[in-house]
Amino acid sequence: MGKLLICDNVTKRFGGLVAVNRVSVEVSRGELLGLIGPNGSGKTTLVNLISGVLAPDEGRVLFEGRDITKLKPHERVALGISRIFQGMRVYPYLPVYYNVELSARSVFKDAKLARSKTIWALTTTKLLAETLELPANLTPYKIKMVELARALVTNPKLVLLDEPFAGLSPEEVSEVIEIVRKLNGNGLTFIIVEHKLRYLMKIVGRVVVLNEGRKIFDGAPSEAVNNEEVSRVYFGVV
Amino acid sequence: MSKLVFAKPSKIKKVRKLLPSLAVVAIYLALPIMGLSGFWIDVLTRVNIFLLITLSLDLYSGTTLYLNLGVPFTVGASAYAIALLNRYLGIPVEYAILPSAAISAVLSFAIFIPSLRVRGAYFSILSLLLPIILAGLVTSQPFSLYLGGEGGISYPPLFFSYARTLPARERLFFLSASYFYISAAVAIVAYVICYKVAYSDFGFMMRSIGQDELLAEASGIDTFRVKLVGFTASSFLSAVAGALYAAMRPPVTADVFIPANTLVPSLTAVILGGMGTVVGPAIANHLTLITYEVLWGVLGRWRIILYMCLLIVLVLLRPQGFVFYLYLRLKRAVSTKISRLFEGA
Amino acid sequence: MEEFKYILIFGLLHSLTYLVFSLGFSLIFGVARLPNLSYGALYVFAGYATYIFLTQLGLDFSLAVIASTLLTATTSFAVGEFTIKPAMKFPVSVFITTMAVAYIFEEFFRIQMGLRPVTLPLYSGTTTVMGVPVSNHWLLVGLVSLLMVLALLLFLFKTSIGRAVRAVAESWEESMRLGINPLKVLRVTFLLSGVYAALTGILLTPLKALTPGSGWTPLFTAFAVVVMGGIGNVLGTVIASLIYGFTEQLVTYMLGGGIARVVPLVLIVLVLVFRPHGLFGRGE
Numbered sequence: 080m081g082k083l084l085i086c087d088n089v090t091k092r093f094g095g096l097v098a099v100n101r102v103s104v105e106v107s108r109g110e111l112l113g114l115i116g117p118n119g120s121g122k123t124t125l126v127n128l129i130s131g132v133l134a135p136d137e138g139r140v141l142f143e144g145r146d147i148t149k150l151k152p153h154e155r156v157a158l159g160i161s162r163i164f165q166g167m168r169v170y171p172y173l174p175v176y177y178n179v180e181l182s183a184r185s186v187f188k189d190a191k192l193a194r195s196k197t198i199w200a201l202t203t204t205k206l207l208a209e210t211l212e213l214p215a216n217l218t219p220y221k222i223k224m225v226e227l228a229r230a231l232v233t234n235p236k237l238v239l240l241d242e243p244f245a246g247l248s249p250e251e252v253s254e255v256i257e258i259v260r261k262l263n264g265n266g267l268t269f270i271i272v273e274h275k276l277r278y279l280m281k282i283v284g285r286v287v288v289l290n291e292g293r294k295i296f297d298g299a300p301s302e303a304v305n306n307e308e309v310s311r312v313y314f315g316v317v
Numbered sequence: 318m319s320k321l322v323f324a325k326p327s328k329i330k331k332v333r334k335l336l337p338s339l340a341v342v343a344i345y346l347a348l349p350i351m352g353l354s355g356f357w358i359d360v361l362t363r364v365n366i367f368l369l370i371t372l373s374l375d376l377y378s379g380t381t382l383y384l385n386l387g388v389p390f391t392v393g394a395s396a397y398a399i400a401l402l403n404r405y406l407g408i409p410v411e412y413a414i415l416p417s418a419a420i421s422a423v424l425s426f427a428i429f430i431p432s433l434r435v436r437g438a439y440f441s442i443l444s445l446l447l448p449i450i451l452a453g454l455v456t457s458q459p460f461s462l463y464l465g466g467e468g469g470i471s472y473p474p475l476f477f478s479y480a481r482t483l484p485a486r487e488r489l490f491f492l493s494a495s496y497f498y499i500s501a502a503v504a505i506v507a508y509v510i511c512y513k514v515a516y517s518d519f520g521f522m523m524r525s526i527g528q529d530e531l532l533a534e535a536s537g538i539d540t541f542r543v544k545l546v547g548f549t550a551s552s553f554l555s556a557v558a559g560a561l562y563a564a565m566r567p568p569v570t571a572d573v574f575i576p577a578n579t580l581v582p583s584l585t586a587v588i589l590g591g592m593g594t595v596v597g598p599a600i601a602n603h604l605t606l607i608t609y610e611v612l613w614g615v616l617g618r619w620r621i622i623l624y625m626c627l628l629i630v631l632v633l634l635r636p637q638g639f640v641f642y643l644y645l646r647l648k649r650a651v652s653t654k655i656s657r658l659f660e661g662a
Numbered sequence: 663m664e665e666f667k668y669i670l671i672f673g674l675l676h677s678l679t680y681l682v683f684s685l686g687f688s689l690i691f692g693v694a695r696l697p698n699l700s701y702g703a704l705y706v707f708a709g710y711a712t713y714i715f716l717t718q719l720g721l722d723f724s725l726a727v728i729a730s731t732l733l734t735a736t737t738s739f740a741v742g743e744f745t746i747k748p749a750m751k752f753p754v755s756v757f758i759t760t761m762a763v764a765y766i767f768e769e770f771f772r773i774q775m776g777l778r779p780v781t782l783p784l785y786s787g788t789t790t791v792m793g794v795p796v797s798n799h800w801l802l803v804g805l806v807s808l809l810m811v812l813a814l815l816l817f818l819f820k821t822s823i824g825r826a827v828r829a830v831a832e833s834w835e836e837s838m839r840l841g842i843n844p845l846k847v848l849r850v851t852f853l854l855s856g857v858y859a860a861l862t863g864i865l866l867t868p869l870k871a872l873t874p875g876s877g878w879t880p881l882f883t884a885f886a887v888v889v890m891g892g893i894g895n896v897l898g899t900v901i902a903s904l905i906y907g908f909t910e911q912l913v914t915y916m917l918g919g920g921i922a923r924v925v926p927l928v929l930i931v932l933v934l935v936f937r938p939h940g941l942f943g944r945g946e
Binding site: 378431443458577 | 695696697699745748749753754755757758759761762763765766768769770772773878879882885886889918919920921923924930931939
Binding site for chain 2: 130151156162164168169177180185186190233
């Protein structure tokens with residue numbers, strides 16, 4: 080099993096609405112995959128299914144060849160799947176250090192290891208100067224960095240980024256991209272959900288396009304732009 | 318959203334920073350010897366026991382923000398366990414305290430497991446329903462036959478068999494003083510443990526659940542386990558409070574299940590003191606409950622209404638609790654003064 | 663056979679009263695997603711208000727009913743406006759503030775009225791229904807309850823305000839996108855739930871003696887029913903109150919009133935274990 084992550088025909092329904100409809104996606108190690116689609120196309124739901132926040136109604140999710148469909152989010156984090164939520168999602172009344180350390184502490188039972196991992200993650204995201212700050216005193220960019228540090232601190236193999244560029248200035252976006260590229264160069268796999276296509280298309284090696292819960296395209300970004308159905312549902316709408 | 322305490326207070330480097338607090342505790346402990354009246358010693362004993370409930374509430378609800386309105390259930394279960402162990406198995410209350418607390422903690426654990434799995438208000442709902450239903454059970458047929466009904470269950474209180482051998486005029490003082498010191502000792506130990514736990518990594522995990530549970534879960538924290546452990550530890554504290562109180566003040570009646578008796582004072586203290594700060598609620602516990610006794614002479618029953626109005630206003634205006642902030646300011650002022658004194662010497 | 667009919671009739675009547683009371687409770691619960699723990703106190707408030715209007719002011723019965731209903735609705739509105747709305751940002755505080763309100767009322771009546779149970783005039787006489795003698799007051803209660811349920815259903819499904827209430831209960835954000843002001847809707851539910859608490863209080867007080875603390879049991883019943891049926895789900899509430907009423911009557915008949923008190927506990931625990939969002943709830 081060479082693939083890192085396999086979503087095998089996963090389906091998720093909310094009442095009568097089918098948010099994700101028999102979607103299959105395979106992700107290889109070291110890949111940088113873009114997940115795009117218009118609003119309500121099921122991108123975030125798919126991310127939730129992979130990270131375990133939601134359980135699929137049908138289908139399986141495999142990680143490193145192991146069926147993780149029934150595992151809880153925290154168990155998946157321990158296996159190596161980290162995620163960043165849409166928007167700014169941090170513990171508002173905990174300082175940066177604890178925002179990051181608590182995740183490390185829950186994955187690594189050894190407190191010393193957890194602490195050194197935390198310091199490493201804070202260094203990678205250039206947050207060492209802000210360790211004792213509360214999130215309320217940070218810029219949106221720094222908060223994104225806190226989230227990224229929290230995702231990295233658990234030694235992930237796969238990181239899911241849900242709209243990581245939202246609310247950031249172009250310079251800040253390129254800084255995020257630089258960090259992502261560097262980590263990807265070290266072999267870390269990413270799935271990025273994003274609306275800002277002009278940034279996304281430049282960095283990802285492959286895109287998956289969803290529309291109304293179905294996968295309508297899977298391939299190179301350059302082909303996606305030329306694909307008729309993709310242009311119609313996606314670029315036509317936006 | 319309340320502004321929870323975020324930073325671990327810096328490690329106390331010098332013992333002298335602790336001196337003011339130790340002095341206050343020492344004076345407090347010396348009160349019975351200094352000739353405080355029996356009535357007030359009893360009041361302080363009760364306040365000490367309430368501190369356990371307050372700490373229990375603060376440790377779990379103050380950090381995870383899952384409001385445990387079922388505290389009276391845990392308190393009452395251990396109180397009834399003491400009474401029943403005495404009545405049916407003949408175990409003296411002295412030996413029944415810890416087993417009863419354990420029984421009650423296990424019971425609470427077993428009953429609340431399903432609601433701990435669910436996010437949101439369901440936990441508070443279930444916890445609110447439990448004590449009232451139990452109070453109804455205790456006083457209605459056929460359970461009242463075994464549980465004492467309205468009159469409750471009576472038994473010889475703690476140390477009574479020993480106190481009986483004392484001369485009559487020493488007896489009362491011995492009982493109230495020994496109760497005071499036992500309750501104070503347990504309260505101090507509980508305080509230190511709670512403080513340590515609340516500001517440990519585990520304590521911060523509970524706080525993370527209170528601030529964003531979905532995030533906590535998705536970023537690796539086993540929220541169910543954290544809630545379970547935290548809840549059981551906190552239940553054990555309330556259970557000890559119930560067992561101690563029952564051991565000292567028979568008979569046990571269904572009154573222990575009524576939130577106004579066993580929950581509301583501690584809830585007020587936790588809100589007033591600052592949720593999750595441990596220090597604040599502990600101080601607020603003593604302040605509010607002692608004032609509550611003093612107010613009896615002035616306001617009578619109206620004091621409950623006054624406290625409730627105060628509670629509403631405080632919750633709406635300052636959910637972060639101001640006792641803790643007063644404490645921090647006072648502590649800073651006092652410790653700088655003391656350090657200056659030492660440096661001058 | 664006789665017992666079966668008895669259980670059928672009284673199960674139905676009890677279910678109806680639970681339903682009315684629970685619907686009033688679930689109005690706020692559904693819209694605000696937070697429980698109003700002072701709802702039981704409003705029930706008691708209405709009972710005492712009617713009692714005072716009747717005995718101290720010597721008002722006519724129907725006039726007293728109208729006056730106390732209006733007074734309770736106003737009180738409910740004030741309670742909502744001052745203790746629920748400002749506390750909604752922080753869910754835990756709503757539990758605390760509304761519980762505090764409940765205790766304020768309870769203590770106030772304890773001080774003013776004492777612990778001696780109070781009662782209201784009973785519609786006397788009995789009628790035989792299907793061979794079972796039923797007191798006329800119970801029949802009146804059943805009839806009025808039925809009318810109130812139908813009125814609420816009409817309101818919720820046929821009027822524009824009612825539709826707004828349902829929309830807000832469904833999703834706060836969606837309704838705002840549709841141009842509904844959730845806070846205004848919330849105000850409507852404060853008033854309406856006050857009316858429902860008042861009417862049940864006045865109707866049931868003659869059957870069950872009124873003491874300052876007697877609001878808790880109905881509150882918990884409403885809680886159990888609403889949680890069981892799924893918060894904000896009208897049909898679920900109807901079915902849950904039927905289940906609740908009949909189970910309670912059946913257990914009372916078979917095992918006695920003491921054990922019947924455990925019924926809500928067992929039901930709620932079962933529901934929480936197997937259907938965490940209520941029998942008909944849809945989850946998050």
